Amino acid sequence: MTMRTVYLAGPDVFLPDAHALGARKKALCAQYGFEGLYPLDALTAEKPTDVEIYRSCVAMLRRADFGIVHLTPFRGPSADVGTVYELGVLIALGKAVFGYTNDAADLLTRVGRIGRVARDEAAGEWRDADGLTIEDFGNADNLMIDAGLAAQGHPIIRIDAPPDARFHDLRGFEACLERAVAHFGKG
């Protein structure tokens, strides 16, 4: 029987060892009985345009049976926006998605790392240095991400990875694969 395919979303593609990390992830997928679809693999042109990359990713997203999204904070308190876009697409298409982050801290803590945060007692809310509300649900990231995954029955997996393994620690990724096996059954 054909193996189920899993789209591997994440900022992995921006790492200097993007191809090696993709190979590691695909090998782990195979161990769990899945075929990993890594965005870089579909690019045939040497210097693809942005629209070519976009169309290639969307075709892979549509082809995938489910997704695993890597949500470690990227250039700020939140996940990579390209990954989050793909998460929205996968969920809207009705596909199962499993997510992990290698930063276990909640959003309030994360925002506090990039600037002052303060409690607005009158409003009963936390605000950042620009006066913008910070969601305070104990979530890892924006509620559309955390609640979107939780509403599917698979809350985001939060790993406290050492700083130098921030983008490479695959314990959360493997935990997602274990959940996928349980979700789809052994078939």
Add this chain to the structure above:
Amino acid sequence: MTMRTVYLAGPDVFLPDAHALGARKKALCAQYGFEGLYPLDALTAEKPTDVEIYRSCVAMLRRADFGIVHLTPFRGPSADVGTVYELGVLIALGKAVFGYTNDAADLLTRVGRIGRVARDEAAGEWRDADGLTIEDFGNADNLMIDAGLAAQGHPIIRIDAPPDARFHDLRGFEACLERAVAHFGKG
């Protein structure tokens, strides 16, 4: 005849004057013949949970005929991830989406504001302080956002707003409404 409905996605909901800004946007929508759906309007509980807010937003996204997404950089070089999630959902559901940002700078410039960027001549790529590749297509943000909108025929509108009007300038929003009128016709 019933007016078309437009989902108003953006970090607007995090501003201290979130309700007033939503009212301004809905008034502009009405001027152009549309009914604006603002995420905060659907919340009936005084202290809704994250999952209640999520489900309310998703119901509004499904109900909307199209979307306008506000993509001004939020706590870093990129747009608010909640907004980007909703952009992915809208496009996956086959709805037209129009987007604007009040920061006209390209992604490379934006990343340069939060840290050192350097050219990796051997790889032919720009890298940030962590060695991560920075997309260099001249786009405002991650290519999934820019190319996703461009592939629909409605490239992101980039406005060079003054810093103190960063989240409130509605010229880009109004340009989106004009495009929507042209897209749907005068009906």
